[in-house]
Amino acid sequence: MALESLEEIAAYIVEDGKGILAADESNPTCGKRFDSIGVESTEDNRRDYREMLFRSEGMKGNIGGVILFDETLRQKAEDGTPLVNIITAQGALPGIKVDKGLKPLDVSPEETVTQGLDGLNERCSEYEKIGAKFAKWRAVINIGLGIPTEDCINQNMEALAKYAKIVQENKMVPIVEPEVLMDGTHSIDQCLEVTSKTLNALFNYLEEHGVNIKGTLLKPSMVISGKDAMEKAGVAEVAEKTLKCLIANVPSDLPGITFLSGGQSDIDATAHLDAMNKIGGFDWKLSFSYGRALQQPALKTWLGKKENAEAAQAALSHRALMNKKAAQGKWDQSLEK
Numbered sequence: 637m638a639l640e641s642l643e644e645i646a647a648y649i650v651e652d653g654k655g656i657l658a659a660d661e662s663n664p665t666c667g668k669r670f671d672s673i674g675v676e677s678t679e680d681n682r683r684d685y686r687e688m689l690f691r692s693e694g695m696k697g698n699i700g701g702v703i704l705f706d707e708t709l710r711q712k713a714e715d716g717t718p719l720v721n722i723i724t725a726q727g728a729l730p731g732i733k734v735d736k737g738l739k740p741l742d743v744s745p746e747e748t749v750t751q752g753l754d755g756l757n758e759r760c761s762e763y764e765k766i767g768a769k770f771a772k773w774r775a776v777i778n779i780g781l782g783i784p785t786e787d788c789i790n791q792n793m794e795a796l797a798k799y800a801k802i803v804q805e806n807k808m809v810p811i812v813e814p815e816v817l818m819d820g821t822h823s824i825d826q827c828l829e830v831t832s833k834t835l836n837a838l839f840n841y842l843e844e845h846g847v848n849i850k851g852t853l854l855k856p857s858m859v860i861s862g863k864d865a866m867e868k869a870g871v872a873e874v875a876e877k878t879l880k881c882l883i884a885n886v887p888s889d890l891p892g893i894t895f896l897s898g899g900q901s902d903i904d905a906t907a908h909l910d911a912m913n914k915i916g917g918f919d920w921k922l923s924f925s926y927g928r929a930l931q932q933p934a935l936k937t938w939l940g941k942k943e944n945a946e947a948a949q950a951a952l953s954h955r956a957l958m959n960k961k962a963a964q965g966k967w968d969q970s971l972e973k
């Protein structure tokens with residue numbers, strides 16, 4: 637894979653319906669996932685789980701990139717092969733989460749701003765040498781009474797733009813991830829309004845900071861009803877409103893949009909993506925960068941046991957293929973049987 641330019645790297649990741657496996661859970665988040673299956677979150681268990689995922693047959697042709705946490709980028713498989721080499725052998729590019737998590741916003745302490753710009757240039761330079769081809773930074777926007785504030789949106793979106801510039805200077809593709817959380821009772825229209833404001837601010841800051849849009853990927857949340865909303869929008873409405881929001885706010889020369897799943901069920905995440913690609917009418921590739929929606933069935937099958945590895949790999953392979961089909965607008969519920 638002689639991918640020389642940012643544009644080539646970005647295009648490769650989302651080529652032909654391929655998407656991204658987000659496996660960059662920090663150790664505390666991985667601990668929460670492992671708690672749900674009664675497995676202790678040790679360095680070896682995290683390695684075994686991820687090695688199992690990355691060796692799945694269905695990685696090939698369906699997954700163009702894998703986002704890793706610092707520990708995993710440096711880890712070796714049980715037989716001594718660096719996990720990064722297993723990923724590249726599957727035809728996927730390794731990427732790295734570079735943000736340092738959330739801290740309360742001074743002016744509005746119930747909101748957060750993402751940390752990690754200090755020392756980012758040095759960290760990126762090292763990551764690129766280890767083999768990372770792209771990076772990720774997640775900003776979090778909460779919907780609630782009187783929030784998000786303008787300060788929250790502006791500080792987070794400007795940090796994303798500064799991050800993206802530094803990543804590109806280190807020859808990696810930045811994934812910019814503004815996540816509008818599903819938590820809350822808000823309607824899909826409130827989500828539409830907040831997501832539009834957020835994306836509008838993001839692309840203004842990206843331009844202001846001189847970020848090369850053709851060498852960038854966007855990882856947004858979908859426009860969707862709050863988790864505890866009285867009325868939940870169906871698949872057609874989510875697809876229609878998400879596309880409306882993206883078309884109004886995202887430049888057409890961005891190569892790809894890879895959604896996060898954000899707590900949607902695995903089937904919902906696939907159905908929504910498929911519905912958008914069936915509607916069409918946009919220039920970017922519209923694909924996935926799912927964490928939970930790709931991993932959940934595999935995690936529940938694995939349960940920390942070697943003898944379950946093959947079945948768990950089949951579960952991941954199936955979701956990877958289903959989401960590739962959705963990114964091509966060729967998924968159908970009957971394929972899930």
Ligand code: 13P
Nearest residue numbers: 658896897898926927928
């Ligand atoms: P989910 O798809 O589980 O939301 O994870 C994606 C991700 O990378 C969150 O930052």
